[in-house]
Amino acid sequence: MxxxxxxxxxxxxxxxxxxxxxxxxxxxxxxxxxxxxxxxxxxxxxxxxxxxxxxxxFERPPVLSLEDVIRGEIAGAAxxxxxxxxxxxxxxxxxxxxxxxxxxxxxxxxxxxxxxxxxxxxARGRDSxxxxxxxxxxxxxxxxxxxxxxxxxxxxxxxxxxxxxxxxxYVEGRPIDQYCDARRLDVRARLQLFRQVAAAVQYAHQNLVIHRDLKPSNILVTDDGTVKLLDFGIAKLLREDDGSDGQGLTQPGMIPLTTAYASPEQVRGEAVTTGTDIFSLGLVLYKLLAGQHPFAHDLAAGDIVRRRICEDTPPPPSAVVTADTASVAEPSGLKRLRRTLSGDLDAIVLMALRKEQARRYASVEQFGEDILRYLAGLPVVAQPDSLGYRLGKLVRRNRAAAMAAAVAIVALAAGLLSTAWQARLARQERDRAQLEAAKATRVTRFVQEMLGSADPRSAGRDVTVAEALGLAVQRADTELAAEPDIHAAVLSTIGRTYLALGRYDEAEPALRRALALEREAEARNPNAVTSELRTLAALEAERGEIAKAEPLFQEALGRARRPPVDSALLGQVLDGYGALMLDKGEFAQAEEIHREALDLRRALLGTDHADVVNSLNNLAVALGQQAKWREALPRHLEAVTILKRLHPEGHPDLAAAMNSLANAYTIVGDYAAADTLFPQVLAQRVKFFGEHHSEVAWTHYSYADLLRLKGDYPAAVSEARAVLASRGAGLPDSHPMVHSALHVLGRSYLALGRAREAEPVLRESLTLRASAYPPGHWLTASAQSALGECLLALGKYRDAEPLLVKAHEDLKTGRGETDRRTVETAALLKRLYIATGRPAEAARYR
Structure with a gap:
């Protein structure tokens, strides 16, 4: 078949x-x-x-390598x-x-x-x-x-x-080590490429799969620099509810592995864990940086290599790198390459290659994060966390602001006084990493059990994800009361899931309780508090509660900037805070924040990464809101181009970037281009999120506004009503899409000559905006202008005048005198004064 x-x-x-x-x-x-x-x-x-x-x-037997198997009886099959x-x-x-x-x-x-x-x-003959x-x-x-x-x-x-x-x-590429050498990539570029490998392995681990055969030939890189991980032929699936972990697929006497990139536990025939892949990744990174293998550099026989893997401590990469490697990885020569590798990079690689699994990185994610820290010039986990070490990092990041002599004196004093303290900090960092890994495993297991227990037959009907999450909250309160760390993490996971589903009322209590629990345990993991603050702030922003979201983001940002900085978390907080400033109308501040986030993420992640593209797109929006289209449009187009390359079959991030590009086309007046994009975005978002989701509502609203500007008022009414159909189902009244859809609907009624129908709609839009935004906000002013126009059409001049005067003042302040909305409101005031016989006042508005 x-x-x-x-x-x-x-x-x-x-x-x-x-x-x-x-x-x-x-x-x-x-x-x-x-x-x-x-x-x-x-x-x-x-x-x-x-x-x-x-x-x-059976007892574990002597190990056969994959090479031994291939040379045996299986290898001769046709x-x-x-x-x-x-x-x-x-x-x-x-x-x-x-x-x-x-x-x-x-x-x-x-x-x-x-x-x-x-x-x-x-092959025939192998089908045993x-x-x-x-x-x-x-x-x-x-x-x-x-x-x-x-x-x-x-x-x-x-x-x-x-x-x-x-x-x-089919992957047309070269093994990662050959690719790096052929392209003469420097150390930084090799590390950024390796982080793609780590991301793929971490994803497999999150899906309970260990690769067990990571080596350069199984890691190909395409011409455009995309990493592709191959060959899960001996992977192990870590599901505990199946009655098997795949171990039965290995016969006694036949434990397949590739010797040179095996871990000590694989060589000894012991149980493998995610730490096995971390060791193999350490070997791959060693090869990329040093240009040779730490244990198989001299083409030794398999049994010798196995003994070295189990017994020998590998030399630091900086100690074995040669002039040949320097010729392709460091234009400045061997000495410069050795200086680059010594210290942090040596420590990172050697931590991944520790013989004991418990002393390696706790996860591939932590391994990748340490590389990211190095790239950002921040302290790394693999290095003893001493005061002198941190000062050294500070000097390298701020050379012009530091005096070398003063730093040397402080560092010397710190070194004399804190040897024991350094050891204690190193142990604490190791223990914290191990606890975080154990915590993640416990949370994952709880959530899996919780979702697996939602049996539709027991309820006599379908059990929705939201219902399963509600049951999980009750179960967590009962079963995890004595484990506050796990309880907080589970509540956070549930709250984030509710948030992704657009169920804000259910998300809030879970997230607030998670934050409270994390605050109680802040000394153990201060970053957890920052993360929960960011998520809760994002929830309030999604609801349109700017006044509630802003102090949460500000606290999160202050915490995220405290050393030691978690650069990935800082990028997330900046991204959310910048988006809030866009909603608030603080466009210059939003631009500044998004520029910082983009610079940080590009330095850490390269170009083709979803987080980088998100910051690129947000910066483009901030620039566009200030009419800086020469800078904004190319960034919108770059974001869409990158995401199409990353997600050729479509993705929510691609839909978001296309929506932003279509909005940009609308603002600059390229209605035809916008009209081509919006239906595509709408189809994608309905497919990904369902009809009643805030992301779908954004696109319906944006499309409705375009259709109104084009003069297709019946179609604009239809799209605006599509947004309001989700009111209550997925959109609270405080959500920006509710008052925005009412605004477009009212203005479309007005354009169709249905001013009496428009008046109550526009009044409701103004009421919602006035309660959502601070006094003088340009969105409130826009609603005042629309209602003033409606009252003008109905001949209610006395009611229209104060609305239009206030709207004009606030729009001129918030958007500028030449902005379309300001110009339109001035024209309405001129009409009003002419209609009421006041030409002198009309002359003030041109």
């Missing part, structure tokens, strides 16, 4: 759903879910089978022939061969479309029960992983001869 990508997505969704069912009712659930589609049910069952094997009950068809694909050439199968380059060879893919299949189970297991793992830096699964099926196969994304 050959499956289309759509069919495979159905299989994947059913597989994940089946795993969430109790084991004793899983088969019944699957039978009902597949509704008589036997081939679909069998396909899902084949994936579940790989997770039902019993754990290995493979499918180049030129033949596998399903809908024609095999072009062999591009790789591993312990389970052969990988071919292929093209889709039917009438639907042509596409290059990588086909993996089991063990290999077939391992092959299905690999397919199941790939089906769980959907990340831009992981080669994706496209299709799957069975050949005419009964051999399983699957089609993967």
């Amino acid at each position: 050959t499956m289309t990508p759509e069919r495979w997505r159905t299989v994947k969704a059913l597989f994940d759903g089946a795993l969430d069912q109790p084991s004793d009712s899983r088969d019944q659930w699957l039978a009902e879910a597949t509704a008589g589609d036997d081939p679909l049910r069998r396909e899902v069952e084949s994936l579940l089978e790989a997770l039902r094997e019993e754990r290995d009950r 493979a499918p022939e180049v030129g033949t068809r596998v399903g809908s694909y024609r095999l072009i050439r062999v591009i790789g061969q591993g312990g389970m199968g052969t990988v071919f380059e292929a093209t889709r060879d039917d009438d639907q479309y042509r596409k290059r893919v990588a086909i993996k299949t089991i 029960e063990l290999i077939l189970r391992r092959f299905r297991y690999e397919r199941q793992i790939l089906a769980r992983l959907d990340h831009k830096n992981i080669a994706g699964l496209l299709d799957g099926g069975v050949t005419d001869r009964g051999q399983p196969y699957f089609a993967m994304e």
Whole structure:
């Protein structure tokens, strides 16, 4: 049976759903879910089978490497022939061969479309029960992983001869070490590339998958600098509710690994954890920075390399780097490269390569964050956190502001007085990292159990995510009362999920309680307080409660700037605070904040990163609000271009950037370009969020405003009503989209000659804006102008005059004398004074 990508997505969704069912009712659930589609049910069952094997009950045997396996009896099996068809694909050439199968380059060879893919299949003679189970297991793992830096699964099926196969994304790239050398990348560029690798591995870990075979040949880089992680052939899936962790897929005497990039625990045949991948990543980073492998640099035999991995302490990269490496990584020469590597980078690499898993980084995320800290010139976890060390960092970031002699004296005094204190701080940092990792694991397990326990059959109807979250709050209050750290993290997770769903009233109590719990434990983790403040501030901003959001953001920003700075968290706070300043109408301040966020994120993350694009887009909006279109439009276009490259199939971030670009086109008067974009954005946002979500409301409103400006008033009325249809369902009255939609609806009624219908609508819009914004805000002034125009049309001159006068004053102050809204209000005042026989006053407005 050959499956289309759509069919495979159905299989994947059913597989994940089946795993969430109790084991004793899983088969019944699957039978009902597949509704008589036997081939679909069998396909899902084949994936579940790989997770039902019993754990290995034998003593762990001497280890065989993957190279040993390939040289053995499996290696002699015949493979499918180049030129033949596998399903809908024609095999072009062999591009790789591993312990389970052969990988071919292929093209889709039917009438639907042509596409290059990588086909993996089991060669004839290899289809033992063990290999077939391992092959299905690999397919199941790939089906769980959907990340831009992981080669994706496209299709799957069975050949005419009964051999399983699957089609993967074809990656045309070079191994990461070769790519870096060929491009002569400097140390900073290599570190930024490595952070893409770390992000992909962290994503796999979050999905409970350990790669276990990380090495340069499994990490390809395309010509545009995108990392692609390959080959989950020996990955381990860490699900505890399946009765298996994949261990049964390894026979006694056959524990597959690639010797040179194995961890000590793999070499010894011990249990692997996420720390296993951290060790392998440390080896990859060592190779990228030093140009050689710490244990296999002399092409030693496998048993020698294994002994070194388990027993030898690797030398620092700075001690082994050669002139050859310097020639491609550091134009200034070997001495400069050694200075660059010594200190922090040596410490980072060697921490990842510690023999004991517990003494490595607690997570790949922490590993990547330490690299980010280095790139920002901040203290790193891997370095003893001494006062002298921090002062050294301060001097390097602020050379012009520091006096070298004074710093040297202070550093010397600190070194004499604080040796024991340094050791204590190092232990505290290590312990804190381990506690954070354990806390994350505990939170993940609780949330998984909570969602898995929401059984629709027990309620006699569908259980929504929101209902499951409500049950989780009750359960957390009962079960986690004695664990405040975990309780706070679970409440935070629940609150953030409610926020993402647009359910603000449910989100607020969970987030406020999480913040209160984190404040009580602030000494243990002050950054947790900052993070909760930021999230709560974002909630208030989403509701349109600017006065409540601003002090929360200000406190969060003050905390985020305290040393040691968590640069990623600082970027998040700046991003949210800048967006609030945009809502408040403080455009110059918003520009300043977003420029800082963009500079910080570009330095840390490079160019092609979602956070960088978000800051780029927000800066463009701030510039556009100040009519700086020469700077704004190119940034809008750059943001959309990058996101299309990152997410060719669409993404909420891409939809947001396209919405901002369409708004920019509206403001500059390019209505045709805006009219092309808005329907595309609307379709994407409805697909991602559903009809009654604030993001969808933003686009309906923006499109309604464009249609009104174009003169298509009936269509503008329809779009404005679409926003108001979500009032109460997803939008509280305080949300900016409610008063904005009322504003557009009222002005469209007015343009259609329906002034009596427009008056109550515009009055409500003005009331909501006056309560949401500080006195004199330009949005309130705009609402005053619209209501004044309506009253003018109805002949209510006495009521219209004070509204229009105040609106003109505030618009001139807030938007400038040449702004469209200011000019329109001046024209309305002129009409009013002419209609009331006061030409002298009319002459004041031109």
